[in-house]
Amino acid sequence: MTTQLTKPVTKPAAKPSAKVHKPGTKKSTTIVVTGILVVAALYFLAPVYWVLVASTKSTADLFSTNGFAFAANFNLWNNLSQVLSYDNGIFVRWFLNSILYAGIGALLATYIAAAGGYALAKYQFRGNNLVFGIILGGVLVPGTATALPLFLLFSQMGLANTYWSVLLPSLVSPFGLFLCRIYAQATVDPALLEAARLDGAGEIRIFHTVGLRVLTPALVTVFLFQLVGVWNNYFLPLVMLSDTKLYPVTLGLNTWLSQVNRLPEFYQLTTGGVLLSIIPLAIAMVVLQRFWRGGLTEGSVK
Template sequence: MTTPPLRHRILTASLLTVAALYFLIPVYWLAVSATKNTADLFGTFGFWFAHPHPLDRLGAVLAHDHGVYVRWFANSLLYAGIGATAATLLSAAAGFALAKYPFRGRETVFRVVLAGVLLPGTALALPLYFLFSDLGLADTYWAVLLPGTVSPFGVYLCRIYATAAVPDALLEAARIDGAGETRIFATLGLRLMTPALVTVFLFQFVHIWNNYFLPLVMLSDSRLYPVQLGLTTWTGYADRNPVLYQYTVGGALLSVIPLMILMTVLQRYWRTGLADGGLKA
């Protein structure tokens, strides 16, 4: 294996450094700003500390308005956790079926799934609201939970991955041993598709966690708000109550922590999947 020329390595390292700074500088600013009070937030240098009291500032965020931020945070965990888990399992089942079971109209179904990938979520929000209103589910947890369980991209990714990662010979051997189709999917399909399932879960979790427009359309009860919609309402009232600017910054910092933890925990499954693919090759 030949070593790339020095100039190529320098160029690659420089580009990666610039990309890392581009993504990390806003997080650094958020972490610094969350330690400041409202006056220091606007009156001091944004990238350095001024009278830092992080625990006091974040504690004030959690205690404001009888702990409403804690409720919003729990709602986001509910929406994103249940929605991403259900979307991952449904995508795995649909993708596995499209990849491994020939049936009439299979390619047509797959094309419909691809069309769903191209549809923006904002275009579906109002039709979903009218549908859920007719069903009596608007302004309930179900109004945000149910749309989050559908992921056309997840079905697409699982179909592509299952086609490459699940050998037909292995499935036939399991059938010869007497395993049923449900058991084959649960014991073989899900295990072999783990890297794809982790990707679907992470993408769907982040999508639901950061989703703002759908809860805005569906929900009017502030007790049902996810954290993103709740922080936006704080920003709207900040002109009359300036301390809400500081609470919004602190709440935004807390809101990114679950995503950072999730990425740190799940990335090992990607490494495992890449290593397994290299060994099979």
């Protein structure tokens, strides 16, 4: 009887696994990126904080205390009360004018940009690229270069010094049309449009029920850019308007600021007015940012 000896099976020693490096986990990179973001945040938030602090001070405290420190006397509510009541509430009129110019102007400009961008992206016709190139050239033209020709044109039409002289130019957004065209090309599936056509939907209905829904993130971006641009616009109303009752907030506050040498109390009126003027933009950014953020990350995870 023989016994068969078997050699024990030994497993090969496991090789040490290479350390997997995840992007953004390097300590030096994290420190540098965080430092840059902190500096950028301070750059954008410091003026807002200064306005908030300055609006709580009287004219004397503005020049006798640190600009970034609150004064002993909290004068915010008194300042805001004076802003809203001065000259029979002219600031309220300016504020409503800005809402009209920026709100309605941005809304209609967004719709026009969406319709034009969608048409250029999804309909092929002769001269398509030429039209898009001309519109794209409008992005390169600054608004200050067209203000004087627009004034001469509106003067001949009898529209100067009216609401229309500021509202009509606000309806045009070459950048918005460019963005909507690019976004429509990337996100609006032709098969989806064909399916809607097979169901008997017309082109106008397809645009409103399918196109606008898909373009929502781009529309929010266009609306925010146009809202901020029109709200902060100063040169066009300066050229177009001579009646103070038609002024937007930007032009009205500059009118107050120009009188501080004669009447120093306009300092606190101006700072209080600036604080009130940034509230609508802050609300719009907070409310609409979720649509914006969703559009930026769309398609990143499937």
